[in-house]
Amino acid sequence: MDRMHDDEVRRALGAFPLFEGLPPPTLARIAAATRPESHEEGGLVVRQGEPCRAFFGVLEGAVRLFRLRPDGREHVLHRVAAGSSFAEAAALTMPNYPASAAAAATPTRLLAVAREPFLRLFDGDPSIGRRMVASLSARLVHLVGRVEELSALSAGARLARVLLDLPSRADGSSLRVELPLAKKDLAAQLGITPETLSRLLRRWQDRRVVSIDGARVEILDAARLIALAEDVAP
Numbered sequence: 001m002d003r004m005h006d007d008e009v010r011r012a013l014g015a016f017p018l019f020e021g022l023p024p025p026t027l028a029r030i031a032a033a034t035r036p037e038s039h040e041e042g043g044l045v046v047r048q049g050e051p052c053r054a055f056f057g058v059l060e061g062a063v064r065l066f067r068l069r070p071d072g073r074e075h076v077l078h079r080v081a082a083g084s085s086f087a088e089a090a091a092l093t094m095p096n097y098p099a100s101a102a103a104a105a106t107p108t109r110l111l112a113v114a115r116e117p118f119l120r121l122f123d124g125d126p127s128i129g130r131r132m133v134a135s136l137s138a139r140l141v142h143l144v145g146r147v148e149e150l151s152a153l154s155a156g157a158r159l160a161r162v163l164l165d166l167p168s169r170a171d172g173s174s175l176r177v178e179l180p181l182a183k184k185d186l187a188a189q190l191g192i193t194p195e196t197l198s199r200l201l202r203r204w205q206d207r208r209v210v211s212i213d214g215a216r217v218e219i220l221d222a223a224r225l226i227a228l229a230e231d232v233a234p
Contacts, residue, residue, distance in 0.1 A: 033117035039103035055087040061108030076188035160229035
């Protein structure tokens with residue numbers, strides 16, 4: 001388990017959008033209900049169906065949220081990066097976690113806010129509720145946009161937008177980016193099969209739009225990729 005002083009926990013909580021702007025005394029009360037956790041890649045944070053004990057902020061690394069299909073395969077719902085939180089809605093309204101969460105990097109460091117103490121704070125301090133509603137509403141707007149994007153854009157356009165949104169560095173006349181997650185998880189995030197993702201990347205390599213080496217992607221023709229992202233390229 002990580003060791004963090006109370007002041008460190010309070011400052012870390014205040015950096016999350018969920019608690020941004022709350023006064024220090026309020027953050028201190030939330031920090032008293034919070035403990036740090038550390039997980040290796042693949043380590044289970046919560047299991048689908050188990051009682052909700054806490055919600056979490058990701059300090060370092062990343063977390064993969066997923067549900068198990070009847071055939072035992074994983075359906076990846078979302079990847080939570082450092083600086084974001086997850087399971088808040090479950091902790092507020094559900095007796096059990098609706099999905100599993102596992103560390104997607106080593107190390108993955110979390111802050112776990114215990115459910116029952118937090119609910120008592122939530123009921124007694126309207127500022128906490130207002131801040132959480134604002135943060136969750138902003139996330140809902142983002143998710144609605146994602147649903148519209150998934151329904152309106154082709155698989156190629158969605159993939160091109162992901163590549164263009166990744167941090168990049170110049171390398172001569174091309175740009176290099178690093179895929180932040182495994183290709184099967186990227187396919188799930190895009191709402192396509194891994195086979196479709198592989199076909200798209202292979203086709204783009206053949207057309208000299210990109211060059212791929214594992215998780216490293218070299219964008220050879222940025223103008224072409226932008227056209228693909230706008231869904232105007234054949």
